[in-house]
Structure formats: C-alpha cells, structure tokens
Amino acid sequence: METTTTATPRAGRREWTGLAVLALPCLLVSMDLTVLNLAVPQLSADLRPSGAQLLWIVDIYGFLIAGALLTMGTLGDRIGRRRLLLTGAAAFGAASLVAAFATSAEALIASRAVLGVAGATLMPSTLSLIRNMFQDPAQRTTAIGIWTVSFSLGGVLGPLLGGVLLQHFWWGSVFLVAVPVMLLVLTLAPVLVPEYRNPQAGRFDLPGALLSVVAVLAMIYGIKRFASEGPGWLPVLAVAVGLVVGVLFVRRQRRIAEPLIDLRLFRIPGFSVALLANTVAFFVAFGSLLLISQYLQLVLGLSPLRAGLWTVPSSLGFVVGAMVAPALVRLVRPGYVMAAGMAVAAVGFLLLAQVGAGSGLPVLVAGSVVFFLGVAPVYIVATDLIVSEAPEERAGAASSVSEAGTEFGGALGIALLGTVGVAVYRDLMSGTTVSGLPVEVGESARRTLGGALAAAEQLPGGLGAELAAAARDAFAQAVQAAAVTSAVIAVVVAVLCALLLRRTRGAAPDAAPATPERAA
The missing domain is CATH 1.10.287 (Helix Hairpins)
Known part of the structure; x- marks a missing residue:
C-alpha cells in the first residue's frame, strides 16, 4: 500500500508581516508592566492617592492579567482568536486613553483594571494565532522567538521611553503610547491575520x-x-x-x-515537562532580578536610572538567546536544548554568587547576561512544545496555560527567593554588633537593608559607616545564597528535561503523513 505525504505549508510574506502586527500588542503589554513605576512620584503629587490606592494603581494591572489568562485563552478558541485580539486591542487603547487623563486615584485604578483584562486577551490570542499562521515547525519556532523578543524589548523600552516622556510631559503621557499602536493593530490585523475558532466548541464554562x-x-x-x-x-x-x-x-x-482546560494534556511529557521548565525558568529569573535591582541601588549606591541602564545588557542577552533558539532546535532535540539552556543559566547564577559588597558590578552584569542567555531558549522551546503538543483547536487554552505558568513562576520566584535572601540577611545581621547602637535602631537595621542604611544616616559618622558596611556585606551574602539556590534548581530542571524529553522530537519540518485525521 502506497503512503502519500503532503508537504507542510510554509508561511509567506503575508504571515511574516502579520507576525509584526502580532508583536505590537505584546510589546505594549510588557511596557505597561514597567513604565508606570517611573511615573509614580508625579501621579502621587497630582492625584494624592492613599498608600493602599497607590499599591492598587501599580499592582492591579499585573494581577488581572494573571487572573484572566486562562479564561481568555479558552474564550478565543470559541469566539475566534482574531476577534478576541481585536476586542482586546480596542479595550486596551480606550482604557489607556482614560488612564492618561484620569483625575482621581479611583479612576486610574479602574482604567488599570480594564488594561489588565484587555492585556490578558492579547497574549494568548497572539500566541495561538502564531500556531495557525506558521504550520512549518522551524518557521513556528522562529516566529515564537520573535514574539518573545517583543516582550523583552517592551521591558527594556518601558523605562527608557517613560523617562523621556516624563522629562517633557505629564505622567499620563506614558499611557498615550498605546493609542496609536492599537489603532494600527485594529487597522492591519483584519487584513494580515487570519481568523480561527474551534468549529466544534461547546458551551463556554x-x-x-x-x-x-x-x-x-x-x-x-x-x-x-x-x-x-x-x-x-x-x-x-x-x-x-x-x-x-x-x-x-x-x-x-x-x-x-467541555472543560476550559483539557487536563489530559498534562499526561503528555512534551506538554507537562515544558510547562515545568518554563515556570522554573521565570521563577529563578524574576526572583534574582528583584535582588539584583536592590543590590545595584542599595549596595552599590547607583541611582534608579543608572541601575536600570545596567539591567539592559541582561535583556540583550535574552534577545540573543531567543534568536539563537530556533537554529539550535533544528539541530538538537528540544529536551536537550532546554537542558543546555538551564545549564547555561546555572553557570550565570554561579557567577552571580561571586558578588561582594564592594566592586561587584562587572560580576553581577556578567552573571545576569549569562543566565538570561540560557533562560531565553528554554522559554522559546518550552512555549513551542506547549502550543504544538495541544490540539490545534485548543491552542488558545494551551497558550494561556503557558503564560499563566510564566506569571506564577515569576511571582513565586520573587516571593521564595526573596524569602531566602531576607532570611540570610537577618541571620547575618542578628550576629552583628555595633558598639553604641540603640536597640530600636538595631532592630530596624536587622529587618531590611533599606532600614539599616536609613538608620546609618542618623548615627555619628564612624558608627553609621560601620553599620552600613555590615548591612551591605550581609545583603551581598544574601544575593549569593539566592544565586546558589537558583543554580541548584536550574541544574535539577536541566537533568529532568534531558531525561524526560529525550525521546520528544520537534515535528518533521518537511512532510507529514496525509492521514484522515490530519486532513480533517
């Protein structure tokens, strides 16, 4: 019996141009996670929010993105992924306009909440549309790499663009950037991006x-x-x-x-192990970034702007890793690429573990560049596996699971690695004695590095310098402990990827059997 084969359709100019359109909302979503931080002093002076209101202004955007991801991914499978993208883009642009001209803290919180829900529609819809537009595995991996780079660039451009706008305009100007970009998406996406929905989708749960x-x-x-x-x-x-x-x-x-998430997907090694690796990659990366930012400002004494600029090399390392990943996965099985990425990340964390309280800037920058260089291929390949292993009609739900793993990994990393750092700092400071130090000042200094430095400024010169030096040294050792913890976790996940995914292959790039199921 003769077996017929059919070539996998390859994307052309229209699909690659459509990918550029899909990258735009991703760029904005990541920019909005960081751009507001610089505007906090100005908006605080203008709107005069309470402490609780200010926390909600900053946090509610990220909270609602995380909370609505699973729902929005499945909703796109049912109503149409392009329709969800266009709806989210319109809502994001409108909410950005309202946020820019908000006259009260309550109005800004409400508009940021809408931005969060709208942002949750954009990420899974764009990723699942990439699954439809790029059927060839090699092209799809490259497309996901470009899609990922757009997030990284948004994180870099957010503080830089925000700083330029705040230098010349009012705080609301940081939100207006989204309006013309979303208008461009609304204009071009219907022409360049195909629609897809699950034709057999049941009732929405x-x-x-x-x-x-x-x-x-x-x-x-x-x-x-x-x-x-x-x-x-x-x-x-x-x-x-x-x-x-x-x-x-x-x-x-x-x-x-008709569940929102087909739990049988978690029985597939390519899906479940890739999701674990993706989550852990962001666990170690985000947890370390929190400590790195504090080290740059409080230990090395850099200004927020200079500290931000010194994090740009790590973002560029992520971009390089993301662009290298598609070439690697053509030569090596996905599990081995992910294992190698986690191993490289472990090397970066071991470099980071060498920082001290004095001249640790070159070591810190080198370590952060190396671990981001390793984390990027893990995210690219893991995302590709997660989306590819799921049935095409459930690609939206799979995309949302992937992004939810990223959110959980980042939040857990900040919490747990931050806890490791705090525990080491407090333990070291509890054994630090500075002669003549008042009891209440000593308690504040033992809780946080910021408290120690604030207390040191209120003490006589020699006493304050001694306390500040002890606190900076303790925090440097806390960074070392968190970095070693991250390195151990990265090595464990590298071994799991190599063992559990050793038989998992990327789909054949040239041809596939023309089975009735594939034809359907």
Missing part, C-alpha cells in the same frame, strides 16, 4: 472561568503580599483560598464535557 479567575487572583495576590510584607495571616489566607478554589476548578474540569 462560565462557572469554571470564575473559579479559575478567583483561584489565580487569590494565589498571586497572596504570594506578592508575602514577598512585599513577609509572613502574615492575609497572604496565608489568600493562598489557602486560592488553593481550595483551584481544587474545585480541577474537579469541575474533570467532570464536564
């Missing part, structure tokens, strides 16, 4: 969607409160509520005929 939003929001909120304020009843309660609701969500998904 609204109760399941609500359960997923509550579970993710509660856990992310609890983890971030734990990271910023330390242990307490509120973060513990929030995480507990999130876990309980998450269990109810999983039980519901197992029972109903």
Whole structure:
C-alpha cells in the first residue's frame, strides 16, 4: 500500500508581516508592566492617592492579567482568536486613553483594571494565532522567538521611553503610547491575520472561568503580599483560598464535557515537562532580578536610572538567546536544548554568587547576561512544545496555560527567593554588633537593608559607616545564597528535561503523513 505525504505549508510574506502586527500588542503589554513605576512620584503629587490606592494603581494591572489568562485563552478558541485580539486591542487603547487623563486615584485604578483584562486577551490570542499562521515547525519556532523578543524589548523600552516622556510631559503621557499602536493593530490585523475558532466548541464554562479567575487572583495576590510584607495571616489566607478554589476548578474540569482546560494534556511529557521548565525558568529569573535591582541601588549606591541602564545588557542577552533558539532546535532535540539552556543559566547564577559588597558590578552584569542567555531558549522551546503538543483547536487554552505558568513562576520566584535572601540577611545581621547602637535602631537595621542604611544616616559618622558596611556585606551574602539556590534548581530542571524529553522530537519540518485525521 502506497503512503502519500503532503508537504507542510510554509508561511509567506503575508504571515511574516502579520507576525509584526502580532508583536505590537505584546510589546505594549510588557511596557505597561514597567513604565508606570517611573511615573509614580508625579501621579502621587497630582492625584494624592492613599498608600493602599497607590499599591492598587501599580499592582492591579499585573494581577488581572494573571487572573484572566486562562479564561481568555479558552474564550478565543470559541469566539475566534482574531476577534478576541481585536476586542482586546480596542479595550486596551480606550482604557489607556482614560488612564492618561484620569483625575482621581479611583479612576486610574479602574482604567488599570480594564488594561489588565484587555492585556490578558492579547497574549494568548497572539500566541495561538502564531500556531495557525506558521504550520512549518522551524518557521513556528522562529516566529515564537520573535514574539518573545517583543516582550523583552517592551521591558527594556518601558523605562527608557517613560523617562523621556516624563522629562517633557505629564505622567499620563506614558499611557498615550498605546493609542496609536492599537489603532494600527485594529487597522492591519483584519487584513494580515487570519481568523480561527474551534468549529466544534461547546458551551463556554462560565462557572469554571470564575473559579479559575478567583483561584489565580487569590494565589498571586497572596504570594506578592508575602514577598512585599513577609509572613502574615492575609497572604496565608489568600493562598489557602486560592488553593481550595483551584481544587474545585480541577474537579469541575474533570467532570464536564467541555472543560476550559483539557487536563489530559498534562499526561503528555512534551506538554507537562515544558510547562515545568518554563515556570522554573521565570521563577529563578524574576526572583534574582528583584535582588539584583536592590543590590545595584542599595549596595552599590547607583541611582534608579543608572541601575536600570545596567539591567539592559541582561535583556540583550535574552534577545540573543531567543534568536539563537530556533537554529539550535533544528539541530538538537528540544529536551536537550532546554537542558543546555538551564545549564547555561546555572553557570550565570554561579557567577552571580561571586558578588561582594564592594566592586561587584562587572560580576553581577556578567552573571545576569549569562543566565538570561540560557533562560531565553528554554522559554522559546518550552512555549513551542506547549502550543504544538495541544490540539490545534485548543491552542488558545494551551497558550494561556503557558503564560499563566510564566506569571506564577515569576511571582513565586520573587516571593521564595526573596524569602531566602531576607532570611540570610537577618541571620547575618542578628550576629552583628555595633558598639553604641540603640536597640530600636538595631532592630530596624536587622529587618531590611533599606532600614539599616536609613538608620546609618542618623548615627555619628564612624558608627553609621560601620553599620552600613555590615548591612551591605550581609545583603551581598544574601544575593549569593539566592544565586546558589537558583543554580541548584536550574541544574535539577536541566537533568529532568534531558531525561524526560529525550525521546520528544520537534515535528518533521518537511512532510507529514496525509492521514484522515490530519486532513480533517
């Protein structure tokens, strides 16, 4: 019996131009995560928000992106991924306009909330559309690499562009950047981006969607409160509520005929191990970035602008790693590429573990560049595997799971690696004695490096310098401990990827059997 084959369709100029359109909203979503930080002093003086309102202005955007991801990915499979993208782009542009001219803290919080929900529609819809537009595996990996680079560039451009705008205009100008970009997306996407929806999708599971939003929001909120304020009843309660609701969500998904997430996907090694690697990659990266930013400003004494500029090389390392990944995955199996990436990241963390309280800037920059260079291929290949292993009609749901893993990994890394750093700092400072140091000042100095430096400024010259030096040395050792922890975790995940994905291959780039299932 003769077996016929059909060549996998390759993307042309229209698809690659459409990819540029898909990259634009991703660029803006990541910019909005960072650009507001620089505007906080100006908007605080203008709107005069309370402390709680200021926290919600900064945090609610990221919270709602994380909480709505799972729902929006599945919704796009049902109503159409391009339709979801266009709806989200219109909402993002409108909310940006409202935020720019907000006259009260309440209005700014509300508009940032809408921005978060709109942002959650953009990420899974763009990634799942890439799955439809780029059928050839090699092209798809390259496309996902470009899509990922757009996020990284947004993180770099956010503070730089925000600084330029705030130098010449009012704080609301940082939001207006999104308006013309989203108008461009709304104009070009209907022409260049194809529509796709699951033709056999059943009813949308609204109760399941609500359960997923509550579970993710509660856990992310609890983890971030734990990271910023330390242990307490509120973060513990929030995480507990999130876990309980998450269990109810999983039980519901197992029972109903048309679940939001097909839990059988987690039985596929290419899906589950890739999701684990993706989550862990952002766990170690985001957790380390928090400590690095504090080290640059509080230990080395750099200004926020200079500290931000010294993080640009690590972002460029991520871009280089993302662009190299497609070439690597053509030559080596995905599991080995991910294992090698995590191994390179481990080397970067071991470099980071060599920083001291004095001249640690070259070592810190080199270490951060190396670990981002390693993390980037892990994210690219893991995302490609997650989307590719899922059925095409559920690519939106798979994309949302991938992005939710990224959010959880980053939040957990900030909380847990931050906790490691705090524990080491407090332990070292508890054994530090400075003669003549008042008891209340000593307690403040032992809690945080910022408290120690503030206390040192209020003490006589020699006494203050001695306290500041001890605190900086303790924090440098805390960074070392967190870096070693990250290196160990990276090595463990590298071994898991090499072992569990050793038989997983990328789909054949040239041809595929013309089976009835494929034809359908």
